[in-house]
């Protein structure tokens with residue numbers, strides 16, 4: 451049995467007519483960049499998340515770069531973040547020459563260890579970028595407490611966190627700004643690239659709207675040197691269809707996660723991350739820690755089971771950040787987890803039969 455790590459095709463075939471209509475309505479409208487479809491999605495995202503403003507941009511990465519720029523993560527300022535994440539969470543800090551300052555991760559959640567943030571703060575620190583990864587949010591109470599004590603800006607990388615809530619508050623709405631990615635595999639994913647910035651601050655929203663159109667306050671009046679980063683109407687139309695069914699999709703992901711946890715609970719070579727704090731997790735990915743991870747991964751591959759490793763090399767050990775002068779051993783928890791972590795296939799349409807096959811294959815590997 452072949453089990454895809456991810457596929458958009460099952461969802462598409464279930465709602466083919468609805469997706470096709472949404473796409474062709476855009477073609478027939480002749481409006482492709484921003485326009486009514488993007489405004490409609492922005493309104494829907496505001497309603498869903500409770501954010502006061504939502505501004506569509508071209509990708510999650512662009513959203514991070516633009517928000518970092520606006521929040522003043524520039525020119526030698528220091529910004530605290532985790533080394534165990536996707537590149538874009540840190541490259542956005544470095545892009546305008548701010549300095550990424552890493553704090554090692556928590557051993558149980560794999561997210562930034564919030565008890566170690568304060569010791570890294572200097573007079574030069576401008577902000578914190580918490581990343582809500584691995585199905586749960588960071589401890590936002592702690593982060594906001596440290597941020598307000600030291601007058602720091604908080605940019606929530608909620609690229610993977612659509613639908614996640616901390617004390618009932620949607621991801622991205624607690625810090626100064628938050629971003630989503632609509633990359634196809636994400637919980638709310640389009641049929642191409644897309645992203646969004648959300649904020650409750652009127653000024654930050656105003657600047658974001660200018661920054662996505664070259665820094666223009668009105669046509670051909672450029673107040674800032676901005677970007678060309680717009681969400682296109684076709685993606686917005688697809689995303690609006692998906693958003694209608696997002697709660698159902700999130701529920702199904704939760705069911706799949708429970709299948710995995712139950713079926714693998716008797717496997718002593720496997721451990722699961724812990725969900726901490728008063729929050730609603732969303733299983734965008736299903737991660738576990740596995741003994742002999744690389745051999746297990748090879749065995750899954752032989753059996754045509756898709757898997758992924760988030761993330762095989764922590765960012766402090768990436769060539770592009772070598773100028774920061776870190777070495778192996780600087781962030782031991784991130785380094786250790788990067789050797790053990792493995793993500794299994796999860797999406798709303800995966801079947802219990804497929805999950806059974808994945809779990810049986812894992813158990814078979816350890817019995818070898």
Ligand SMILES: *Cc1c(COP(=O)(O)O)cnc(C)c1O
Pocket residue numbers: 509510511512535536538539581583607609610630631632633643644645
């Ligand atoms: C996917 C992702 C991004 C980048 O989003 P794109 O839309 O692919 O540019 C940023 N941060 C994290 C944590 C992500 O998972």
